[in-house]
Amino acid sequence: MSDRKGGRAAEGQDVRQAGDGDPGCHQHREHRCSHPVGEGAHGGQRRELSHFGVKVAIIEPGFFKTFVTSSAVISRSFQDAWDKASPEVKEAYGERLLSRTLKAIGSLDKMCSHDLSLVTNCMEHALTACHPRTRYSPGWDAKFIYLPMSYMPTFLVDAMINWSNPRPAKAM
Numbered sequence: 001m002s003d004r005k006g007g008r009a010a011e012g013q014d015v016r017q018a019g020d021g022d023p024g025c026h027q028h029r030e031h032r033c034s035h036p037v038g039e040g041a042h043g044g045q046r047r048e049l050s051h052f053g054v055k056v057a058i059i060e061p062g063f064f065k066t067f068v069t070s071s072a073v074i075s076r077s078f079q080d081a082w083d084k085a086s087p088e089v090k091e092a093y094g095e096r097l098l099s100r101t102l103k104a105i106g107s108l109d110k111m112c113s114h115d116l117s118l119v120t121n122c123m124e125h126a127l128t129a130c131h132p133r134t135r136y137s138p139g140w141d142a143k144f145i146y147l148p149m150s151y152m153p154t155f156l157v158d159a160m161i162n163w164s165n166p167r168p169a170k171a172m
Helices: 028-050 071-084 087-106 117-128 140-151 154-164
Strands: none
């Protein structure tokens, strides 16, 4: 990053990614729920730093095949959480929810893109271009699912997510 006069705004490159090292960011449900919060925070940083001549590029990737999105890791984490849950929680959610969720997690590998160069190309462009974009959305799912969902009314996105996710046993 550099200021308007060509000087360095920070020592070295300041590249930050949402969810770096955060074990809680690996489930798609959490990604979708936290997306507007992250978007607001990044937008605020972008606007605040623009007064100092710093341009912030936001990279919002879709799902890519990494250790964090590995269905084996997510399934094991989900199963561990289920095993630690109290009998009341297990009764409220039901074994059916567990089996359906584990089945859905198993299909994550098919949804993930294997071409990580899409993300690194966006990072490279954001760091080296004379006129970098404000937002990058690498991956087809980011362009055609998550970005359009971010513009939809909340009730519609909630309905779509609730329709596709399994319901707890004692849901109303």
